[in-house]
Amino acid sequence: MASLPFSILIFGGTGAIGKHITSAILSAKASSGHSISIFTSESTASNPDKQPLLSTWKSQGLRIITGDISDADDVTRAYEGVDVVVSCLGRNSLLAQTDLIKLAENSATVQWFFPSEYGTDIEYDASSKDEKPHQNKLKVREFIRNEIHRVQCTYLVTGPYIDMYLSLVPGVEAIGGYDVGSRKAVVVNSGDDAVGFTSMPDVGKLVVAALRNPSEAKGKALKVQSFVTTPMEIVREFEKQTGVEWTTSYTPIQEVRDLEKQLWEKSSPLAALATLRRIWAEGRTLYEQTDNKKLGLGPGDMETLSDVVGRAVGAASKL
Ligand SMILES: NC(=O)c1ccc[n+]([C@@H]2O[C@H](COP(=O)([O-])OP(=O)(O)OC[C@H]3O[C@@H](n4cnc5c(N)ncnc54)[C@H](OP(=O)(O)O)[C@@H]3O)[C@@H](O)[C@H]2O)c1
Structure with a gap:
């Protein structure tokens, strides 16, 4: 080229x-x-x-x-x-x-x-x-x-960058993410809502x-x-590639909103991430x-x- x-x-x-x-x-x-x-x-x-x-x-x-x-x-x-x-x-x-x-x-x-x-x-x-x-x-x-x-x-x-989305951030695990080492995932709501990633x-x-x-x-x-997928499709892809079943927890979106509010109130550096995860889960990608x-x-x-x-x-x- x-x-x-x-x-x-x-x-x-x-x-x-x-x-x-x-x-x-x-x-x-x-x-x-x-x-x-x-x-x-x-x-x-x-x-x-x-x-x-x-x-x-x-x-x-x-x-x-x-x-x-x-x-x-x-x-x-x-x-x-x-x-x-x-x-x-x-x-x-x-x-x-x-x-x-x-x-x-x-x-x-x-x-x-x-x-x-x-x-x-x-x-x-x-x-x-x-x-x-x-x-x-x-x-x-x-x-x-x-x-x-x-x-x-x-x-x-x-x-969102899919590469960063795939981790579970310590202290705010409830907002969603994946931990390959412990084969654990956290998804928002049912994890079936689509998100667009790059x-x-x-x-x-x-x-x-x-x-x-x-x-x-x-x-x-x-x-x-790059593509659109859902948090649960990501779990299934991890299960396919690791060859084992993963443990998945589900966070209601209201819980993400409550956590987000608390993080902003205490000026936590993780507050912005919680807001962005909520926006992505709400379909704004x-x-x-x-x-x-x-x-x-x-x-x-x-x-x-x-x-x-x-x-x-x-x-x-x-x-
Ligand atoms: N879509 C997503 O999921 C996602 C995730 C993260 C970030 N982003 C976005 O990507 C963009 C870049 O973020 P990033 O995380 O890549 O940034 P970063 O790694 O925190 O910083 C990027 C660069 O900014 C320069 N820099 C930082 N503070 C500076 C200062 N006080 N004075 C001068 N230069 C400074 C440094 O340049 P040098 O390399 O020259 O030292 C640093 O390497 C932002 O707009 C951010 O919102 C998007």
Whole structure:
């Protein structure tokens, strides 16, 4: 496939989803005369744990620019010659993106910006505007609507990452999840309500597909996914791949709502996760049609439930 005809700069490139996005962009390659760079802090660039990944990426041609995202001069210098900015910044730095987008608008070359989204649809329906975890992403979209006129933005709305959904989070097991080691699952209600998921490697693939289809992607909130399944279908896939029956517990959705309220009241860092799990269980990841096809991707191009469960079972067997 043709390489990407842009110079691309990535923020948050070594983060949880940034790793997948950076790897996919590097695999797609930039065409001659263009570059792929990450903008990162000195501390990340010199972190011993990050060296294997950074060395691999450097050997694939990645440029590493160090600086401070809150320093306008650092960012302006990094934008020189850049056509597309892909932000993968984490939840605690989402609001820093308004300055980054303003600087992009004022730059001589940046044409296209992907704000950090890659998650739950923050404008799914009328209730979405009141959900606490959506507030900073909503502010970024509002800033773009009001203040940004030249640079085009693309929001990639992927729903939950199936890879993360497959774990049982200590302290909030009741909100749902899976523990391969103990063959235990917790599902909300009967576990038969569908949820749309994207795998983390597919998020990278979808960003590249958006980059290859500017006319379909620019100025849009793209609704994309790997597949739709139910929590109980996931249990059955785990049973098939581990060859044993699993123990499943069922949490009524009202219990998830009560737990969510308690977690927000005590400012728990797990509160946002409880809200998101509730939103997913309520069906707010489902669409009559996704935008995958517009990006040139069919079901055969995406990972399947079997692929992702296989990866989770394989990882657990190495522990
Ligand atoms: N759909 C889902 O299930 C799901 C799950 C998790 C996250 N998400 C979404 O994915 C996006 C990225 O989240 P993530 O979990 O991948 O993020 P993350 O790993 O927490 O952080 C991503 C990167 O942001 C940069 N960063 C974080 N704090 C910073 C700060 N104070 N100053 C400068 N840079 C900072 C770092 O960049 P360097 O790499 O340069 O150090 C870090 O690696 C978010 O929009 C989040 O809502 C979705």
